[in-house]
Amino acid sequence: MTSPRPNPSAVIRGDALWSGIRDDLRARGLRWTPQRRTLVEVLSKTQGHVTGVQLVERCRAIDPETTPSTVYRTLDVLEDLGLIRHGHGADGREEFHVLPAAEHGHIYCHSCGGTWEIGHDQAASLLETLASEHRFTADLSHVTIAGRCAACLEAPPSA
Amino acid sequence: MTSPRPNPSAVIRGDALWSGIRDDLRARGLRWTPQRRTLVEVLSKTQGHVTGVQLVERCRAIDPETTPSTVYRTLDVLEDLGLIRHGHGADGREEFHVLPAAEHGHIYCHSCGGTWEIGHDQAASLLETLASEHRFTADLSHVTIAGRCAACLEAPPSA
DNA sequence: ATGTTTGCTGCAACCGCTTGCGTTAGGGCA
DNA sequence: TGCCCTAACGCAAGCGGTTGCAGCAAACAT
Ligand SMILES: [Mn+2]
Ligand SMILES: [Mn+2]
Ligand SMILES: [Zn+2]
Ligand SMILES: [Zn+2]
Numbered sequence: 001m002t003s004p005r006p007n008p009s010a011v012i013r014g015d016a017l018w019s020g021i022r023d024d025l026r027a028r029g030l031r032w033t034p035q036r037r038t039l040v041e042v043l044s045k046t047q048g049h050v051t052g053v054q055l056v057e058r059c060r061a062i063d064p065e066t067t068p069s070t071v072y073r074t075l076d077v078l079e080d081l082g083l084i085r086h087g088h089g090a091d092g093r094e095e096f097h098v099l100p101a102a103e104h105g106h107i108y109c110h111s112c113g114g115t116w117e118i119g120h121d122q123a124a125s126l127l128e129t130l131a132s133e134h135r136f137t138a139d140l141s142h143v144t145i146a147g148r149c150a151a152c153l154e155a156p157p158s159a
Numbered sequence: 160m161t162s163p164r165p166n167p168s169a170v171i172r173g174d175a176l177w178s179g180i181r182d183d184l185r186a187r188g189l190r191w192t193p194q195r196r197t198l199v200e201v202l203s204k205t206q207g208h209v210t211g212v213q214l215v216e217r218c219r220a221i222d223p224e225t226t227p228s229t230v231y232r233t234l235d236v237l238e239d240l241g242l243i244r245h246g247h248g249a250d251g252r253e254e255f256h257v258l259p260a261a262e263h264g265h266i267y268c269h270s271c272g273g274t275w276e277i278g279h280d281q282a283a284s285l286l287e288t289l290a291s292e293h294r295f296t297a298d299l300s301h302v303t304i305a306g307r308c309a310a311c312l313e314a315p316p317s318a
Numbered sequence: 319a320t321g322t323t324t325g326c327t328g329c330a331a332c333c334g335c336t337t338g339c340g341t342t343a344g345g346g347c348a
Numbered sequence: 349t350g351c352c353c354t355a356a357c358g359c360a361a362g363c364g365g366t367t368g369c370a371g372c373a374a375a376c377a378t
Binding site: 093 | 253268277281285302304305306312
């Protein structure tokens with residue numbers, strides 16, 4: 001859970017993205033273990049959003065011995081390598097973005113529970129304001145904004 | 160527990176903001192209990208940000224029997240009444256904003272752990288974009304944006 | 319092959335917070 | 349003042365995720 005570092009080969013296909021990991025890890029003095037191989041296999045078959053719990057489940061389908069702490073620690077490593085990102089849902093729970101995917105944030109309606117994505121263009125003005133007024137480089141994929149959607153503002157559900 | 164009071168006007172003393180809560184609750188069919196009174200006393204002496212754990216600690220200083228679940232449930236109620244707001248830190252942990260306070264979001268540096276506040280003016284463009292493009296009314300106090308501060312971009316701490 | 323280094327694993331405990339449930343007690347009304 | 353309804357409480361278990369530690373095993377060198 002540290003720094004963003006885009007993987008140069010990330011643009012290509014999913015397979016190509018994940019196939020280089022073994023060497024990426026070794027180049028950094030890290031190790032390629034059966035447990036990591038399992039998680040990477042799961043991730044390479046995953047698109048969009050996943051929670052940590054879902055990933056543990058899917059790993060267990062391949063290797064029933066899978067331990068949560070190992071999975072979460074490996075997710076941290078993979079995020080350092082720039083292969084995944086995580087954000088937090090409205091309740092603070094982790095959600096992982098599996099690459100390749102356009103970087104995006106989320107908006108969440110407190111009333112109906114609906115969620116939508118915010119693209120770079122929609123966030124551009126905020127990111128620029130942060131850059132100029134705070135000299136801050138924001139991580140859009142870690143952004144979740146809560147509030148009320150149009151439908152709920154007009155017709156508040158029962159409350 | 161409650162003994163007759165010779166001087167009915169004595170207890171007041173709290174901020175105008177917090178003094179109406181008892182009646183606010185009753186008007187909604189909710190109840191004014193000793194546990195809620197303790198939490199409200201703590202909140203009325205609190206400014207800025209507090210975590211749930213801190214609030215439980217401070218309640219225990221007044222009433223050692225304080226139970227976490229009761230505190231968190233009461234915090235939910237008070238947020239419904241609009242007396243506090245909560246957001247999530249970069250790690251997803253809850254932080255409560257005690258009113259009166261200008262509504263604001265937070266930015267957080269993944270490298271050095273520093274945090275800063277975003278005011279309404281700095282968020283205005285984002286909020287407007289969300290309103291126009293998604294017809295979404297955002298809750299600024301629930302916003303935490305992670306990224307890197309200027310100092311860390313120029314001189315990454317050891318990484 | 320074998321040894322050595324040290325990153326990684328599994329475990330168990332823990333943290334912040336939530337939830338289901340049986341019991342207590344607030345508070346409107348007689 | 350006492351009754352009654354039900355909101356709120358305390359407890360214990362649970363959930364998502366993290367952490368310290370002792371043993372294990374990748375990786376590289378010999
Ligand atoms: Mn985070
Ligand atoms: Mn704040
Ligand atoms: Zn909605
Ligand atoms: Zn920083």
